[in-house]
Amino acid sequence: MSWQLTLLLAFCFGYLLGSIPFGLLFTKLAGTEDLRSIGSGNIGATNVLRTGRKGLAAATLLCDALKGTLAVLAAQHAAGYEAALIAGFGAFLGHLFPVWLGFKGGKGVATYIGLLIGLAWPGALIFIGLWLVVAFLSRYSSLSALVASALTPIALLALGRPEAAALFFLLGILLWIMHRANIQRLLNGTEGKIGK
Numbered sequence: 001m002s003w004q005l006t007l008l009l010a011f012c013f014g015y016l017l018g019s020i021p022f023g024l025l026f027t028k029l030a031g032t033e034d035l036r037s038i039g040s041g042n043i044g045a046t047n048v049l050r051t052g053r054k055g056l057a058a059a060t061l062l063c064d065a066l067k068g069t070l071a072v073l074a075a076q077h078a079a080g081y082e083a084a085l086i087a088g089f090g091a092f093l094g095h096l097f098p099v100w101l102g103f104k105g106g107k108g109v110a111t112y113i114g115l116l117i118g119l120a121w122p123g124a125l126i127f128i129g130l131w132l133v134v135a136f137l138s139r140y141s142s143l144s145a146l147v148a149s150a151l152t153p154i155a156l157l158a159l160g161r162p163e164a165a166a167l168f169f170l171l172g173i174l175l176w177i178m179h180r181a182n183i184q185r186l187l188n189g190t191e192g193k194i195g196k
Contacts, residue, residue, distance in 0.1 A: 006079050007086045014071040014087030018094025018111060021101055022063040023048045026056045036104075043098075044106035046141065061110050067091060068114030076118075085167050088115045092171050096178060107178040109145045112171055116152070120164045126155045139193040142182035149175045 023043040027035045032051045035043055045061035068091045075087035095111040097103040116124035130148035135141060149172040156165035176183070185191035 007083060010075045010079060010083040010087040011090040013075065014090025014092075015094040017067050017071045018091030019098035019100060019105070020063075020067055020094075021098055021105065022067070023056075023060040023106070024101070026059055026063075027051060027053070030056055032056075036101075042106055043101070043104075045110060046107075064095065064106065064110035065114030065117070067095070068111040069118040072115055072118035081163070084119060085163060088119060089167060089170070091115065092174065096174060107145075108171070108175045109149075112149065112168075112175060115171070116168070119167070120156055120159065120161050122159055123152055123156050123161070123164065123168070127152045135194060139195070140186065140191055141194050142179055142191060143186055146176060146179060146183070 021043045023045060024035050027033075027048060030053060032053065035047060035051070038047065038050055045057045045064065048060045049057035051057075068088065071091035072084040072088045076084035092108055092111055092115060094105075096105050096108050098105045113124055113127060116127055127148045130151055131144040134144040134147045138144065149168075153165040153169040153172060156162075156168060182191060
């Protein structure tokens with residue numbers, strides 16, 4: 001098998017795994033209303049929380065992260081680190097743009113963390129630490145994710161992981177694009193705070 005085909009298969013594997021809409025599946029199994037018809041219409045854990053089902057939100061957060069971790073670990077085991085990076089990119093795109101849902105998915109934070117755990121776990125600790133500090137100071141979940149995703153590639157460079165830094169720089173750009181409505185609300189002072 002050619003190396004190009006191997007990378008293509010890694011990308012497709014990651015995309016299909018990343019596109020599993022756990023939030024939608026869990027809420028449907030629990031008999032709640034269609035997740036896409038409430039709150040932001042997003043399929044991620046934050047919107048699942050708006051159903052009032054904290055357990056489902058936690059399960060969604062965990063599974064959305066683990067699908068990223070599984071994608072990169074499986075690809076790395078099968079074909080090496082470069083394939084893992086490609087699979088990780090595929091998993092992130094799958095979460096953002098799942099083919100099953102008309103390419104309308106989540107915003108990517110949980111999957112971003114899951115990919116970090118699989119590719120460069122110290123980076124995941126740094127991301128979570130940054131998120132917690134900004135959340136404590138600002139009470140904005142979205143701002144915490146935006147700041148953490150902007151600084152994590154720099155941290156990865158400092159850790160001597162340039163390939164991972166390049167990937168997470170690209171993923172960070174996509175994450176910021178997916179949070180453009182949140183950014184607008186932050187600028188307008190209308191973004192909801194944690195706990196409200």
